[in-house]
Amino acid sequence: MSAETLNTRVAIRAISPKGRRTREADVKWGSPAVYLVALVLITICITPVLYVIIGGFRTNSQITLDPSGFPSPWQLGNYGDVLASSEFWTAMLNSTISAAGTTAGAVVLGVMASYVLARYEFAGRGVMYALFAAGLMFPVTVAITPLYILIRNLGLVNSLAGIILPQIAFALPTTIIILVPFLRAIPKELEEAASIDGASRLGFFWRMVVPLSLPGVITVGILAFVGAWNGYMLPLFILNDQSLFTLPLGVQNFASQYSVDTARVLAYTSLSMLPALVFFSMFERRIVGGLTGAVKG
The missing domain is CATH 1.10.3720.10 (MetI-like)
Known part of the structure; x- marks a missing residue:
């Protein structure tokens, strides 16, 4: 077996699905509880910011009727009025x-x-x-x-x-x-x-x-x-x-x-x-x- 053929087989094994599974198995993702806590903290931090940003696209009547709802329809006039001031x-x-x-x-x-x-x-x-x-x-x-x-x-x-x-x-x-x-x-x-x-x-x-x-x-x-x-x-x-x-x-x-x-x-x-x-x-x-x-x- 020539050296070129041997190198080709080694390269094929390196990119084979089995080799990929081996490398993926070596990755340690950590405890799911850590990701759950991180997700909860991220949600707590981002939710007020998103509420303020999305609330600017609503009307006062929409906020009064459904404070936690999405704009329906979306209003751009509030941001336009602020940017024009x-x-x-x-x-x-x-x-x-x-x-x-x-x-x-x-x-x-x-x-x-x-x-x-x-x-x-x-x-x-x-x-x-x-x-x-x-x-x-x-x-x-x-x-x-x-x-x-x-x-x-x-x-x-x-x-x-x-x-x-x-x-x-x-x-x-x-x-x-x-x-x-x-x-x-x-x-x-x-x-x-x-x-x-x-x-x-x-x-x-x-x-x-x-x-x-x-x-x-x-x-x-x-x-x-x-x-x-x-x-x-x-x-x-x-x-x-x-x-x-x-x-x-x-x-x-x-x-x-x-x-x-x-x-x-x-x-x-x-x-x-x-x-x-x-x-x-x-x-x-x-x-x-x-x-x-x-x-x-």
């Missing part, structure tokens, strides 16, 4: 400015602070890192009163800067906790080689550190963006002018104006949360990958 696009613009400013500030400051904490030995480094870690235990609701007084003394009440700066401060603890393991895992030999080649500390930081820690940077940027986009408590206390309302405040204001028009309120709510859902879904793997890298580091 200038208040919605103004709130969308304000939320975009707030989220983008918060993300930029949290990422830039977080990378710089994390680099110092991860790469340099100095007195009080552990205490400083512990202070940032302790910041995770203090939500904005706890500090809202002294924070409002501080913002008022700075003259930033009723301005987007008045919510961007505090949001950056509250995003920094998460940013630093995630980025420090990334930056600490960069080999010191790489820094020594760059120094021999004539690279300064800032040059090494911008040319080597930032690109190597890009998965973590993207992760903290996404978390900061989504957190600022969904922020409600801080804008509620700081912003008074309707022209500066972000989308969470816009939903509240719209619901108070059209309290009897439930279908239109549901349409406005679904359009408000849609950008965050799409943004989070697009970068979901980036977030998981970045957090996994942080844990491994």
